[in-house]
Structures are given as C-alpha cells and as structure tokens.
Amino acid sequence: MDYGSASASERQYLPPAVAVSAVAFALRPPDEASIGDAGTREPGGASPGRGSTTLWIPLVRRTRAPFLGRWALPGGPTRWNETLTDTALRALRDAVLRSPAALEQLYSFGSVERSAEAQRLVTIAYWALYGEEEIARAPGRRADGAARRDPGAPDGAPAAAASTAPARWDDPAPAGDLGASDAAPIAAGGAAPAAGGASAGPDPNVAWFSADELPPLAFDHAEIVATALARLRSKTAYTDVAHRFLGECFTLGRLRSVTEAVLGRTVDPANFRRQALAQGRLEETGELETGSPHRPAKLYRFRDTADAPDPNATDMHAPTRSRS
Amino acid sequence: MDYGSASASERQYLPPAVAVSAVAFALRPPDEASIGDAGTREPGGASPGRGSTTLWIPLVRRTRAPFLGRWALPGGPTRWNETLTDTALRALRDAVLRSPAALEQLYSFGSVERSAEAQRLVTIAYWALYGEEEIARAPGRRADGAARRDPGAPDGAPAAAASTAPARWDDPAPAGDLGASDAAPIAAGGAAPAAGGASAGPDPNVAWFSADELPPLAFDHAEIVATALARLRSKTAYTDVAHRFLGECFTLGRLRSVTEAVLGRTVDPANFRRQALAQGRLEETGELETGSPHRPAKLYRFRDTADAPDPNATDMHAPTRSRS
DNA sequence: CCAAAAGTGTTTGACCTACACCCATGG
DNA sequence: CCATGGGTGTAGGTCAAACACTTTTGG
Numbered sequence: 001m002d003y004g005s006a007s008a009s010e011r012q013y014l015p016p017a018v019a020v021s022a023v024a025f026a027l028r029p030p031d032e033a034s035i036g037d038a039g040t041r042e043p044g045g046a047s048p049g050r051g052s053t054t055l056w057i058p059l060v061r062r063t064r065a066p067f068l069g070r071w072a073l074p075g076g077p078t079r080w081n082e083t084l085t086d087t088a089l090r091a092l093r094d095a096v097l098r099s100p101a102a103l104e105q106l107y108s109f110g111s112v113e114r115s116a117e118a119q120r121l122v123t124i125a126y127w128a129l130y131g132e133e134e135i136a137r138a139p140g141r142r143a144d145g146a147a148r149r150d151p152g153a154p155d156g157a158p159a160a161a162a163s164t165a166p167a168r169w170d171d172p173a174p175a176g177d178l179g180a181s182d183a184a185p186i187a188a189g190g191a192a193p194a195a196g197g198a199s200a201g202p203d204p205n206v207a208w209f210s211a212d213e214l215p216p217l218a219f220d221h222a223e224i225v226a227t228a229l230a231r232l233r234s235k236t237a238y239t240d241v242a243h244r245f246l247g248e249c250f251t252l253g254r255l256r257s258v259t260e261a262v263l264g265r266t267v268d269p270a271n272f273r274r275q276a277l278a279q280g281r282l283e284e285t286g287e288l289e290t291g292s293p294h295r296p297a298k299l300y301r302f303r304d305t306a307d308a309p310d311p312n313a314t315d316m317h318a319p320t321r322s323r324s
Numbered sequence: 325m326d327y328g329s330a331s332a333s334e335r336q337y338l339p340p341a342v343a344v345s346a347v348a349f350a351l352r353p354p355d356e357a358s359i360g361d362a363g364t365r366e367p368g369g370a371s372p373g374r375g376s377t378t379l380w381i382p383l384v385r386r387t388r389a390p391f392l393g394r395w396a397l398p399g400g401p402t403r404w405n406e407t408l409t410d411t412a413l414r415a416l417r418d419a420v421l422r423s424p425a426a427l428e429q430l431y432s433f434g435s436v437e438r439s440a441e442a443q444r445l446v447t448i449a450y451w452a453l454y455g456e457e458e459i460a461r462a463p464g465r466r467a468d469g470a471a472r473r474d475p476g477a478p479d480g481a482p483a484a485a486a487s488t489a490p491a492r493w494d495d496p497a498p499a500g501d502l503g504a505s506d507a508a509p510i511a512a513g514g515a516a517p518a519a520g521g522a523s524a525g526p527d528p529n530v531a532w533f534s535a536d537e538l539p540p541l542a543f544d545h546a547e548i549v550a551t552a553l554a555r556l557r558s559k560t561a562y563t564d565v566a567h568r569f570l571g572e573c574f575t576l577g578r579l580r581s582v583t584e585a586v587l588g589r590t591v592d593p594a595n596f597r598r599q600a601l602a603q604g605r606l607e608e609t610g611e612l613e614t615g616s617p618h619r620p621a622k623l624y625r626f627r628d629t630a631d632a633p634d635p636n637a638t639d640m641h642a643p644t645r646s647r648s
Numbered sequence: 649c650c651a652a653a654a655g656t657g658t659t660t661g662a663c664c665t666a667c668a669c670c671c672a673t674g675g
Numbered sequence: 676c677c678a679t680g681g682g683t684g685t686a687g688g689t690c691a692a693a694c695a696c697t698t699t700t701g702g
Contacts, residue, residue, distance in 0.1 A: 015401065016402055078339075080444045107429065108408060110407060122342050251681085253680070268666070270667085271664070273683095294680040298682090597654085616652090619698060620700065649702105656698095659694085660692085661693105665688080667686090669683080
C-alpha cells in the first residue's frame with residue numbers, strides 16, 4: 001500500500017482518483033458564516049441586497065499544492081464504504097456544518113486536461129440546496145435533516161449515517177494518509193470572522209459567495225458551477241424545486257419570489273399561483289401569515305408525495321413535462 | 325506499483341476503480357452479429373418482428389471472476405490519458421466494431437453494495453445510439469464516423485483519435501498490468517482483423533439482445549439499462565434524437581416509425597410531420613423515395629446546427645421545453 | 649379501381665399570458 | 676384612506692391532439 005508515494009512518472013499507472021464536488025445553493029449565507037468578496041464588486045452593480053434575493057454558494061479555500069489559496073467547491077475523495085451521494089453529503093456537512101435540503105447528481109467530469117503530470121482525477125459533481133430552515137439552524141453535523149434524498153437517483157444504498165471525523169478536503173489526490181487527512185488550515189486570517197454574534201468561530205477557510213461574484217476557482221470548478229446554475233434554473237422552470245429553499249411553511253408570495261430569484265426574471269403572481277396550485281403538491285396549513293402590512297396570506301405546506309422517479313435525472317439536456 | 329496484488333483486506337484502502345459502461349441502442353443488430361436469446365421468449369409474445377421495430381442492445385459475456393459467464397454492458401476501466409467519453413467510445417468500438425452515432429453521459433453509479441470484499445467500483449454510464457448507416461457498414465474500428473459528439477456535454481477534450489489496441493473489458497477491477505491491459509480475449513474469435521469482407525467470424529462473446537428480452541446481467545447493469553431506456557424515451561419525446569437511428573436521408577414516415585418504436589406508442593402522422601418540420605432542423609434533399617407501393621415521400625436530411633448546449637444534460641429528472 | 653401511405657386543412661380544447669379588478673391588512 | 680400585496684376573473688394567443696380529406700403511387 002505504498003502508492004501514496006508514487007513518483008510523478010509512476011502516477012499515470014495509478015487508477016484515477018475519484019472525488020466528489022458539490023455546488024450548494026442558498027438564498028442567503030448563514031449568519032455566522034464568513035462572506036466572501038470576489039473583489040470585483042462594482043459600485044452600482046447587482047450586489048446582493050438590491051431588492052431581490054440572490055443565490056449564495058459556499059466555497060472552501062485550498063490549503064494544498066495545486067491551486068493553493070484558491071477557492072474551490074466543497075468535496076473530497078470517496079471513501080471505500082461510501083456511496084457517491086454519501087460523500088457529497090459528508091463534504092457539505094463538513095464545510096457548511098449542516099445537511100442540505102436536497103441533493104442530486106449533476107455530472108461527471110473526467111477530462112485529462114489536468115496535466116499528465118498529476119494523477120488522473122475523475123470528479124462526480126453534485127448540486128445541493130439549503131433551505132432557510134437549515135441555514136437558520138445552529139451549526140452542527142446532526143444527521144437530523146438528513147437531506148431528503150432524491151427518489152429518482154439510482155445510487156444504490158440509502159444515505160448512510162452521519163459522518164465520523166470532520167475531515168476537510170484539500171487535495172484532489174488522496175495521497176498520504178487517507179483516514180485522518182484533517183490538514184491544518186493555512187492562512188488563518190483569511191476571510192473576516194463571524195458576521196453576526198455567533199460565538200463559535202467559523203472556519204476561516206470556508207466562505208459564502210454570491211453566485212454572481214465568484215472568485216477565480218480551482219480546477220474546472222467554474223465550469224461545474226456554471227453547469228449547476230444552468231441545471232438549477234432549468235429545474236426550477238419545470239419542477240417545484242424552489243420550495244426546498246424555504247422552510248416547511250411558506251406563502252405563495254414567498255415561493256414566487258424565490259422562483260424569481262433563481263430564474264432571474266419576474267413572474268406574474270396570479271399565474272404563478274394557479275400553476276403552483278394546479279401541481280397538486282401544495283396543501284394549505286390552515287394558518288395565515290401574521291404581521292404583514294397587507295392582507296395576510298395563506299400558509300402552504302409541501303405534500304411530499306414520493307414522486308415517481310423522473311426518467312432523466314442527470315440528463316444534461318433534458319426536458320419532459322410529463323403530460324397528464 | 326504493487327497494489328495489483330493487494331489482498332482482499334487491503335483493497336479497502338485502494339481508491340475506487342473507475343469504469344465506464346455503455347448502453348448502446350440500435351434498431352436492429354448488424355447482420356454479422358450473433359443474436360442473443362434470453363431464453364424467455366414467449367410464443368406469441370412481443371418478439372421482434374411483429375410489425376413495429378424494437379430496440380437492440382449489444383452485450384458482452386464476462387470471462388472473469390465476478391459474474392463469470394454473465395452478460396454485461398460493454399465498458400472498461402478508464403485509462404490515464406482518456407476522457408470518460410473516450411473510454412466509452414473505445415469500449416463500444418471494441419465490442420461493436422463500429423463508432424456510435426451519438427454518445428452521451430447517463431449517470432454515475434457508485435454504490436457500495438458490491439460487497440466490501442472487492443475493490444470499490446465507480447461506474448460512469450453512457451448511452452449511445454447506432455444508426456442504420458453504422459450498422460450496415462462493414463465492421464472496422466475506423467475513426468471515420470467518429471461519433472458526432474454531444475456539444476453540450478462538458479467533458480473537456482474532444483473525442484480523441486482512434487483507439488490503439490483492441491482490448492476488451494472483462495474485469496471491473498483493473499488488477500494486474502494496467503498499461504498493457506490488452507487482456508488477450510478468451511474465446512479467440514475475437515475482434516475480427518481488418519474490415520474486409522464480413523467473412524470474419526463474429527466474436528462469440530458479443531451478442532445483440534432485444535431490449536425487451538435481456539438475459540440476467542452482471543453487476544447492477546440491469547438498473548443501468550433501465551435508466552438508459554428511460555432516458556432514451558424521455559429524450560425522444562422532446563428532442564430530435566430519433567434521427568440518429570437513421571441514415572443521412574430519410575422520409576418523415578421512417579422517422580415517425582422510429583419514434584414510435586422508441587416511445588412504444590403510435591403518433592399521429594399529420595401532427596408528427598408538422599412538429600418535426602416546425603423544429604426547423606430538417607431540410608428537403610429534393611429527392612423522393614422510390615419503389616414504394618404508395619405515393620413517394622420526400623427525403624429529408626438533418627441540418628446539423630451545432631445547437632446550444634442544453635442546460636441540463638445528465639439530469640435524471642429534467643425537462644425544459646425551451647420557449648421561443 | 650383499390651389499398652396504402654404522403655401530405656394538407658380544420659376544429660377543438662388545454663394551457664399560458666396579460667391585465668383588470670376586488671379583498672384585507674397595517675400604517 | 677391609501678399603499679401593498681393576496682387572491683379571483685377573464686379575454687386573447689399558441690399549440691397540440693384528433694380527424695376529415697385530398698394526392699399519388701403500385702398492384
């Protein structure tokens with residue numbers, strides 16, 4: 001078992017390393033998280049907070065050889081007893097300290113481009129959603145909100161139990177010790193400390209960035225993010241994924257504004273309401289929203305009908321609109 | 325580089341092996357190919373040839389340890405200098421002796437279920453289409469028809485040159501010599517030498533099966549086939565993939581019957597014609613079909629507009645129906 | 649002439665868009 | 676009472692399913 005020390009010329013005979021990267025979206029970063037600034041913030045630009053909500057993505061700063069110091073997607077090598085989905089879950093929990101509200105496979109990237117010098121790397125990308133419930137909840141890697149798994153995803157075993165050691169991924173090549181690779185984070189100063197008053201010092205090597213203003217990313221992660229964004233938009237248009245961004249109860253207005261944020265365009269409230277209800281997957285809670293400067297809105301809940309596995313998850317070009 | 329001889333208990337420390345499996349579809353098997361019989365052929369059942377066309381899938385018989393003798397999807401481990409797509413191409417060329425007309429990533433399967441004893445295996449599945457042109461053409465691994473690559477697939481390097489050695493995949497674990505893993509095909513009938521006449525005996529370990537009557541498959545390949553079938557159907561409904569099954573020129577009637585075969589239901593000829601033409605991607609060749617017992621039909625050609633990359637390839641649940 | 653498939657035209661209904669309009673609340 | 680968003684109603688356009696009908700060939 002000495003392949004960890006293989007020389008560069010030997011590496012090409014090694015099997016490719018399998019890593020998972022996850023693009024997670026949230027409508028706003030957790031309060032205790034540090035906020036990344038790409039440095040490209042234009043004065044009058046579309047900075048977050050100009051009215052509509054924007055999407056945020058958690059990134060991890062690399063503390064190892066290739067792309068040292070660059071920001072990268074949360075992720076890491078698969079362990080021998082983990083599902084790919086489990087790896088994605090673990091990586092997200094380790095970086096964000098919360099379980100996502102949705103997780104789905106995106107695409108597998110296996111380019112050779114990454115220099116013939118290094119060991120070959122195959123990356124299976126996932127995309128995830130954090131709802132406001134998860135974001136609001138105090139950090140902690142509890143397996144409670146264990147990501148309602150996507151029923152259609154054919155990935156074998158169900159989401160396994162919570163992870164064990166809080167390892168962080170910093171090197172695509174799983175060289176050296178596999179088990180305890182908790183590489184001590186360099187560049188501690190890094191991003192600004194806690195934003196809110198949250199006591200627990202956040203990991204300085206994890207920060208949330210506005211999807212519009214990402215810093216230069218390591219590897220081909222920019223491409224992965226682009227793919228994930230496209231997919232998120234695409235799915236929002238024909239599915240009811242948007243509700244995953246919200247808590248259990250929400251008003252239709254809220255759901256619509258989320259949809260608008262993701263889609264990047266406005267939607268007619270009246271028509272949105274009709275379509276959303278026509279889906280048949282929303283049910284009234286019976287309660288009303290309180291404390292609004294206008295007519296109180298009904299609260300809805302999402303009926304989690306274990307929907308039929310969609311024929312084409314992971315299809316990069318798909319559409320289907322199943323007819324009734 | 326001695327990990328090839330690692331004992332079972334050591335295997336769990338090895339990185340997972342990365343393999344590619346491909347589900348290829350064709351409307352009928354090549355003439356020189358052997359035809360598999362699942363043994364479950366019912367007398368009056370929906371055997372191929374009852375009128376409508378059916379789908380055929382090439383399988384490879386395993387000649388190695390796990391699942392020895394079972395049929396499996398064409399595929400094999402990725403080489404260190406290959407794109408995932410290239411691996412899929414190579415595997416298909418080696419098994420079918422032809423290049424597919426379309427190739428697209430399907431999903432990545434990384435279950436752990438496959439016993440903790442063996443080395444972990446991550447499979448990236450592809451689906452492919454063989455058109456009647458490819459099927460009709462004499463066998464030969466010429467790089468000519470080099471699979472019009474799917475433009476939307478973010479997979480790095482373009483389809484590489486033709487493969488080198490005619491290796492066949494028989495073991496998911498790339499144990500032993502990796503570099504020269506041209507494991508001498510057992511049952512030597514093997515890949516026929518030159519293209520020459522169709523004389524060369526077909527590989528007895530490769531056979532085409534009707535998609536309705538597949539034999540028991542190795543690993544989780546049955547699941548993969550199911551996923552591929554679902555995706556093919558789904559994409560046929562909202563895309564013009566169907567034409568890939570045909571040659572360059574075809575009548576609308578032919579295109580429709582292919583669509584019907586894939587979808588498993590009939591389609592109104594009049595409406596199909598309108599929709600197909602409305603797509604704007606078909607153009608008349610100016611010629612007419614000859615020798616039909618009815619009014620001759622116009623021949624059409626597919627205009628290969630390098631279409632915009634579809635936002636969600638590899639999305640297992642997608643739909644989008646891009647509006648105009 | 650007849651069968652059979654190629655084409656064309658027309659009706660119908662579903663659905664989506666846009667927009668007008670009432671409802672209920674906090675300030 | 677008014678601004679604001681919740682919620683309902685309705686007219687017009689687009690599109691696809693269904694089907695009637697004409698056209699052109701081979702037998």
